[in-house]
Ligand SMILES: Nc1ncnc2c1ncn2[C@@H]1O[C@H](COP(=O)(O)OP(=O)(O)O)[C@@H](O)[C@H]1O
């Protein structure tokens with residue numbers, strides 16, 4: 152059974168310049184103990200998707216189920232089902248509370264026992280941190296504390312929205328290691344959101360690539376990195392610095408996403424796509440499938456994926 156089922160989810164924001172479809176028919180499944188990464192440039196709808204799964208963002212169309220139950224707004228029992236780690240750890244930590252109090256609050260509300268020292272250990276913090284306040288911590292320590300809070304009730308689902316984006320590079324690596332250890336040791340599923348494809352490879356069992364409110368490709372990390380089908384994924388992979396390409400500067404991303412207020416007939420990526428043909432501008436792209444590796448594209452990269460390895 153899927154822990155999270157998103158079906159044809161649509162979220163629309165009305166802005167002064169018109170309606171923005173932040174999610175435009177998104178469907179996905181997250182399995183038990185699976186780590187699913189959502190990647191795509193800023194503005195493609197990643198945070199909106201996380202908020203919708205949490206019940207913080209109502210859908211205009213479609214449905215979302217978590218643990219078999221329809222999400223229809225923030226539920227009382229939510230902290231037991233979903234732990235949330237935001238980019239800015241201050242968002243999860245009350246500045247007036249000690250870490251010990253912040254971390255144990257969900258358990259206190261639920262009247263369940265919590266081993267705060269053990270939890271702090273698990274995220275790599277000394278138990279003495281329980282008496283500290285958020286401002287007494289470094290950015291990395293604060294994010295560790297936020298992760299401890301998200302894990303406190305051992306929810307089956309943990310959502311991390313750009314959890315390392317605000318941290319120094321060396322600290323980013325430590326937090327990624329921590330998340331990977333938690334993934335390997337724990338029983339939770341992770342939805343890991345990032346604009347940075349590089350960090351995703353390290354953690355994900357499966358990767359979903361989004362572009363302007365749509366899913367454009369789904370595959371394993373190997374599928375995504377070694378043989379991207381969608382020209383957009385390929386551009387993202389090519390512009391990601393990686394160990395194998397160390398010393399070579401990656402080519403910059405080509406172009407920028409168009410105005411999100413635009414209405415489309417064909418593929419949203421068409422204007423930036425170097426492989427585009429006539430039909431791309433006029434017709435919604437079909438799903439191209441190779442087993443579980445899928446992409447929404449008229450002109451998927453079929454045989455030339457190995458060129459990326461050089
Ligand atoms: N509260 C809001 N009001 C209006 N537009 C919004 C709001 N939240 C997000 N958007 C728009 O929805 C789109 C997706 O945003 P978001 O989900 O934050 O993307 P990401 O997390 O991938 O950067 C963007 O075009 C953004 O400007």
Ligand SMILES: [Mg+2]
Pocket residue numbers: 197198199312313
């Ligand atoms: Mg975001």
